[in-house]
Amino acid sequence: MKTLAIDTSTRQSSLALFQGDELLATDWLDTTVPTTQVITPTLKRLIDEVGWKPTDLQLVIVAQGPGSFTGLRIGVMTAKTIAYVAGATTLGVNTLQAITVRCNEPVSSLHVIMDAQRNQFFHSHFERDEYGKYVAQQDTRIVDQEEFFASLTAGQTITGPGLHNKHALVPEGVRVVDENYWASTAEAVGRIGIAEFLAGKSDDFWTLNPKYYRKSAAEEKLEADAS
CATH class of the missing domain: 3.30.420.40 (ATPase, nucleotide binding domain)
Structure with missing residues (x-):
């Protein structure tokens, strides 16, 4: 093909x-x-x-x-x-979904965000299945930036270009994927x-x-x- x-x-x-x-x-x-x-x-x-x-x-x-x-x-x-x-x-x-392919870190749960303007993100949450593929747990949605960061808890992992200039807002204990793979x-x-x-x-x-x-x-x- x-x-x-x-x-x-x-x-x-x-x-x-x-x-x-x-x-x-x-x-x-x-x-x-x-x-x-x-x-x-x-x-x-x-x-x-x-x-x-x-x-x-x-x-x-x-x-x-x-x-x-x-x-x-x-x-x-x-x-x-x-x-x-x-x-x-x-x-x-x-x-x-495509962004999850670039995460080669050993995490089972992954939040992905893109800038949606107006202090909002496009967001989806993925869980890794038994084959190693990240499967969406919800449809892509629009979330307010402050509310999204407030919802994160220690031990979770986040990636995506929405993190540009927002790294300081990520709560302590939340893992951030290497910027080269956002x-x-x-x-x-x-x-x-x-x-x-x-x-x-x-x-x-x-x-x-x-x-x-x-x-x-x-x-x-x-x-x-x-x-």
């Missing part, structure tokens, strides 16, 4: 190519250039490096959210366009997606959309003006 994985959930976006479950190539997108301008050239270079053609792709996996509104739109639309051209299967992956990557998105595909999951090409988990500020303003 020739697979492309896309993660544009944050400004630090990346792409990865897999043959089966073997990572063949991966690279970060240049953050000094708009994602829409750099994603296609970077993908072409990676595909050329491994000796494929775009039409060789059989599975396209994309971080579906939560994350940046603009980034998620770009990632999902790119995934759908490539899948359409290649006749590939599409699959969306939860960004917080963010999702295309490789992590791909590994989650490949496992889910092999378990029988895929997404309908026509209905695959980003999952924002909240309305945009513009949408909320329109609703407020209309009320």
